[in-house]
Amino acid sequence: GAGVSQSPSNKVTEKGKDVELRCDPISGHTALYWYRQRLGQGLEFLIYFQGNSAPDKSGLPSDRFSAERTGESVSTLTIQRTQQEDSAVYLCASSSGTGPYEQYFGPGTRLTVT
Amino acid sequence: GENVEQHPSTLSVQEGDSAVIKCTYSDSASNYFPWYKQELGKRPQLIIDIRSNVGEKKDQRIAVTLNKTAKHFSLHITETQPEDSAVYFCAARNLGRLYFGRGTQLTVWP
Numbered sequence: 001g002a003g004v005s006q007s008p009s010n011k012v013t014e015k016g017k018d019v020e021l022r023c024d025p026i027s028g029h030t031a032l033y034w035y036r037q038r039l040g041q042g043l044e045f046l047i048y049f050q051g052n053s054a055p056d057k058s059g060l061p062s063d064r065f066s067a068e069r070t071g072e073s074v075s076t077l078t079i080q081r082t083q084q085e086d087s088a089v090y091l092c093a094s095s096s097g098t099g100p101y102e103q104y105f106g107p108g109t110r111l112t113v114t
Numbered sequence: 115g116e117n118v119e120q121h122p123s124t125l126s127v128q129e130g131d132s133a134v135i136k137c138t139y140s141d142s143a144s145n146y147f148p149w150y151k152q153e154l155g156k157r158p159q160l161i162i163d164i165r166s167n168v169g170e171k172k173d174q175r176i177a178v179t180l181n182k183t184a185k186h187f188s189l190h191i192t193e194t195q196p197e198d199s200a201v202y203f204c205a206a207r208n209l210g211r212l213y214f215g216r217g218t219q220l221t222v223w224p
Contacts, residue, residue: 033211042216043158043203056211058115091157101146101207105157 002026004094004106012112013082021077021109025094030072033093033103036061043091049075082113116141116208120215127194128223135218137204138186146207147180147187152217153200161202162189194222 005024013019025032034046045059049069060066064082069075079086089110093103117140127133139147148163164171164178164187171178175194180187191198199222205212 031210043214045211045214048211050210056209102148102160102163103212104160105150107157 004092004104006090006092006106006109008109009107010110010112012114015084015113016081018078018080019082019111021079021090021111023075023077023092023094023106025073025075025092026104028072029094029096029104030098031095031103032069032075033095034067034075034077035091035093036088037091037108038088046077046090079111082111084113087111087113116144116206116213118204118206118213118215120204120218122218123216124219124221126221126223129194129196131194133189133191133194133198133220133222135189135202135204135220136186137188137206137215138184139206139213140185141206141208142182142185144206144208144213147178148205148207148212149176149178149189150203150205151200152203158203191220194220196222196224198222 007022031050033048036044047057047067052069064080067077089108091108092106095103120137145166149161150158151161152158162176162178164180175192177190201217201219203217204215
C-alpha cells in the first residue's frame with residue numbers, strides 16, 4: 001500500500017509568515033510522529049500522536065509550533081511567525097502504535113525561511 | 115526520559131571490511147531498538163531492529179546485538195560496499211516514542 005506522504009515537498013516562506021505542513025500516515029497506523037532535521041544534523045523529536053491525542057509534545061521548540069491530528073488520519077504541523085532558524089526538513093513518521101513498533105518515514109518537507 | 119548515546123560520529127572503512135556502530139541507552143524499560151539508514155537527501159529507512167527479548171538478529175550482511183544488562187546495542191555490517199555509505203541512526207523505544215542517537219556518518223572507500 002501507499003507509504004507516508006507529506007506536502008508540500010518544498011516550502012519557501014518569508015520570515016514572519018505562518019506555514020502549515022501536512023502528513024498523511026500509512027492507512028491503519030494509529031501513531032504519528034513529527035521530527036525536525038536541520039542540515040547535517042540528527043532527528044529532533046517534536047510531537048507524537050496516538051489517535052488524535054498527543055501524549056508527548058515535549059519537543060515542540062516554542063509556542064509558535066503547534067500540531068493537530070484528525071482522528072487516525074491526517075496531521076498538520078503549523079509554525080507561526082516563522083524565523084530563519086525554523087529552516088529545516090520536517091519529517092513525519094507513522095507506526096501501528098500498539099506493535100509492531102516499526103516507524104516509517106515520509107519524504108519530508110523542506111522549509112526555507114528567507 | 116530516555117537518553118541514547120551513539121559512537122562513533124564518523125567511521126571510514128575500506129570496501130570489504132566490517133563496520134561496527136555502538137549505542138547505549140539509559141532506561142531499562144526501553145523495549146525496542148531499531149536502526150535507520152539515511153542516504154543524502156533521502157528519508158531515514160529502517161534496516162534492522164531488535165526487541166528486548168532477543169539478544170541478536172541477523173539479516174544478510176547486517177546484524178544487531180543487544181546487551182540488556184549493560185544497556186547497549188550495536189550494529190555490525192560485514193563485507194561493506196560503497197553503497198553502504200550513509201548516516202546510520204540508532205534508537206530506543208520508550209513510552210511510545212523513539213529516542214534517537216545523533217547518528218554515525220559511515221564512508222566506505224572503494
